[in-house]
Amino acid sequence: xxxxxxxxxTRILTAALKLLETGEKTRMTDIARAAGISRQALYLHFExxxxxxxxxxxxxxxxxxxDDLLAASRAATTGVARxxxxxxxxGGYIPIVYKVAKPIMAMAETDEAAxxxxxxxxxxxxxGCAAAVDALARDGRLRSEFDAETATDILWAQLxxxxxxxxxxxxGWSQAxxxxxxxxxxxxxxxx
Amino acid sequence: xxxxxxxxxTRILTAALKLLETGEKTRMTDIARAAGISRQALYLHFExxxxxxxxxxxxxxxxxxxDDLLAASRAATTGVARxxxxxxxxGGYIPIVYKVAKPIMAMAETDEAAxxxxxxxxxxxxxGCAAAVDALARDGRLRSEFDAETATDILWAQLxxxxxxxxxxxxGWSQAxxxxxxxxxxxxxxxx
DNA sequence: TTTGTAAATTGACAATGTGTCAAGTAAGTA
DNA sequence: TACTTACTTGACACATTGTCAATTTACAAA
Numbered sequence: 408x409x410x411x412x413x414x415x416x417t418r419i420l421t422a423a424l425k426l427l428e429t430g431e432k433t434r435m436t437d438i439a440r441a442a443g444i445s446r447q448a449l450y451l452h453f454e455x456x457x458x459x460x461x462x463x464x465x466x467x468x469x470x471x472x473x474d475d476l477l478a479a480s481r482a483a484t485t486g487v488a489r490x491x492x493x494x495x496x497x498g499g500y501i502p503i504v505y506k507v508a509k510p511i512m513a514m515a516e517t518d519e520a521a522x523x524x525x526x527x528x529x530x531x532x533x534x535g536c537a538a539a540v541d542a543l544a545r546d547g548r549l550r551s552e553f554d555a556e557t558a559t560d561i562l563w564a565q566l567x568x569x570x571x572x573x574x575x576x577x578x579g580w581s582q583a584x585x586x587x588x589x590x591x592x593x594x595x596x597x598x599x
Numbered sequence: 600x601x602x603x604x605x606x607x608x609t610r611i612l613t614a615a616l617k618l619l620e621t622g623e624k625t626r627m628t629d630i631a632r633a634a635g636i637s638r639q640a641l642y643l644h645f646e647x648x649x650x651x652x653x654x655x656x657x658x659x660x661x662x663x664x665x666d667d668l669l670a671a672s673r674a675a676t677t678g679v680a681r682x683x684x685x686x687x688x689x690g691g692y693i694p695i696v697y698k699v700a701k702p703i704m705a706m707a708e709t710d711e712a713a714x715x716x717x718x719x720x721x722x723x724x725x726x727g728c729a730a731a732v733d734a735l736a737r738d739g740r741l742r743s744e745f746d747a748e749t750a751t752d753i754l755w756a757q758l759x760x761x762x763x764x765x766x767x768x769x770x771g772w773s774q775a776x777x778x779x780x781x782x783x784x785x786x787x788x789x790x791x
Numbered sequence: 792t793t794t795g796t797a798a799a800t801t802g803a804c805a806a807t808g809t810g811t812c813a814a815g816t817a818a819g820t821a
Numbered sequence: 822t823a824c825t826t827a828c829t830t831g832a833c834a835c836a837t838t839g840t841c842a843a844t845t846t847a848c849a850a851a
Contacts, residue, residue, distance in 0.1 A: 415827080434808065445829055447811090456809070516705050529769075552783060560770045561784065569761035577721075578752045591744060592753065596787055607798080626837065639840090640799055648838070 416452050418442050420466040423459060427506045435459075457514055457521040464507050464524070471503055477535060486543035487598055491590050493539045494566065497532060498586045501571045508568060529567070536562040543597060550599045558597050565592060608644050610634050612658040615651060619698045627651075649706055649713040656699050656716070663695055669727060678735035679790055683782050685731045686758065689724060690778045693763045700760060721759070728754040735789060742791045750789055757784060 422441035439446040453459035480492035514521035543549040574580045614633035631638040645651035672684035706713035735741040766772045
């Protein structure tokens with residue numbers, strides 16, 4: 408891929424992201440038009456629509472330094488602090504990725520690549536949950552009601568994107584409400 | 600609608616339900632073939648695919664006396680008993696409707712009728728949650744951490760279909776695990 | 792028996808969106 | 822000048838939902 412080609416690729420990702428964020432239609436035609444190239448040229452850069460959307464999420468991750476964001480919770484000393492920090496970081500990141508993640512979740516129903524990409528993301532999110540649960544266990548503050556595996560599952564489901572959607576879009580929770588309440592819920596469920 | 604027509608309608612619903620339950624493809628063509636009529640004849644009975652699928656969920660409700668099932672929790676005397684009974688009833692009903700609900704949830708993205716039908720179901724489910732929360736409040740056993748509205752939201756999200764999918768299909772929880780753990784979680788979160 | 796009607800069939804077709812293919816162009820590079 | 826890369830243009834295949842018109846089948850009523 409030449410320098411020119413890289414620019415076009417970025418232009419496509421930027422245009423697609425913008426469309427997704429503004430909630431406009433994002434058919435291949437729309438993305439092409441927004442990027443100022445022909446629809447067919449999209450397929451010179453991305454094999455399928457699923458591949459393109461997945462690339463957009465990675466682009467979003469890079470734009471937001473998502474690794475650093477989530478890694479911040481690793482700095483916490485106590486398990487409880489780590490749990491709070493993780494909820495703050497991930498919970499704050501959901502609205503950033505959601506607009507892009509939504510069509511991928513929709514495609515995951517039928518498209519194998521989309522499903523794999525989304526599962527991978529959810530597995531990564533679960534690792535963050537597991538780390539927080541382990542930190543609690545190390546402090547001897549993990550409630551004995553559930554084993555670590557189960558506790559991780561519970562936290563993971565609690566912090567899942569569909570739950571965020573239900574509570575914010577569905578029930579009108581503000582982002583601040585969401586974060587604050589999820590912290591309370593998590594502590595109540597997991598901390599002894 | 601004549602008697603004959605009613606039979607055909609039921610035959611369609613039964614055939615569609617069977618296809619959905621076995622997880623086979625459920626295009627209009629497939630449903631028609633399974634019901635032993637032409638694809639076009641489906642449109643003599645249901646305006647759209649969304650309408651047909653919605654009718655299948657109602658058919659499932661009837662076959663299972665869903666009203667009675669969920670009403671059972673109303674018989675509980677204490678708030679805690681009512682909460683348990685509701686989780687048992689609704690949690691047990693999810694796997695029954697899920698196969699049919701899944702394509703409706705998928706369509707809800709784009710189809711207005713599907714979205715409305717699904718929202719209505721979720722609103723009904725939330726009423727059950729609200730009743731349990733109110734019963735707890737009447738007993739003076741609702742935790743003061745959250746107001747009744749917020750507590751209802753939390754229970755509602757916790758018992759939502761996507762959460763059930765994540766924990767059972769995604770994390771391998773058995774149905775028995777799911778019910779037992781959700782009871783523990785709900786009590787821990789809501790009961791003082 | 793004839794006639795009318797409801798339910799269904801057959802076959803064709805529009806619309807939408809993804810993905811493919813072939814031929815051609817514009818620009819830079821060896 | 823010849824070659825290569827990125828891109829364009831236009832056409833087309835495919836899947837699926839939904840529509841339309843003409844026809845058939847069966848039953849019921851006169």
